Amino acid sequence: MGDFRPVPEVLTYLSGRWRAERAVRDLTGGDTGRFTGTVAFGPLDGGGLLHEESGDFTWRGVTRPAERTLRFLPGPGGTADVRxxxxxxxxxxxxxxxxxxAVHPCAADLYRGEFTVRDADHWxxxxxxRGPAKDLELTTRYARVG
Structure with missing residues (x-):
């Protein structure tokens, strides 16, 4: 697949509100889950963006509120340092x-993320x-709101 849209400045691209739909698959046990919600990328004191995700996560038939916060700091050449x-x-x-x-080792687990930009409003x-007790795939589709 070569239909990716180059993004010269990641923080400018991400800024704003996005609808997020995440499919979660346990590749060992076969369970599936779904997150639906929104992600807001707003200004962060000192520069960068505050990523605030909130919505509902359904796993094994039970739906619960879910949220997470990340910090996207300016990196060199239009990149970001995600924390x-x-x-x-x-x-x-x-x-x-x-x-x-992206690759992130977390204790005994290894997280490998592939980010792709389709167009100005979709990524x-x-x-x-993967780890001793995990074999998961999480696919999230984002669509710009407004």
């Missing part, structure tokens, strides 16, 4: 080609999580 809410490093993000692969992430 957890507490400031710990998560991954880099370079969408200058419209596609990027996607696919995270594979």
């Amino acid at each position: 957890f809410a507490d400031g710990r490093p998560f991954h880099g993000l370079d969408l200058t080609t419209g596609r990027y692969t 996607r992430t696919v995270w594979r999580v």
Whole structure:
């Protein structure tokens, strides 16, 4: 698939509100889940964007509220340094080609994320999580709101 949209400045591209739909698959047990909600990328004191995700997550027939917060800090050449809410490093993000692969080791697990930009209002992430007790695939589609 070569239909990716280059993004010269990731923070400018992400700024605003997005609808998020995430499909979660447990590749070992076969369970599936779904998150639906919104992601707001708003200004962060000191520069960058505050990523605030909220919605509902359904897993094994039970729906619960879900939320997370990330910090997208300016990186060199239009890239971003993505950090957890507490400031710990998560991954880099370079969408200058419209596609990027990030890797994040977390204890015994390895997270590998592929980011792709389709157009000005649609992008996607696919995270594979592998570890001793995990084999998951999380696919999130984002569509700009407004």
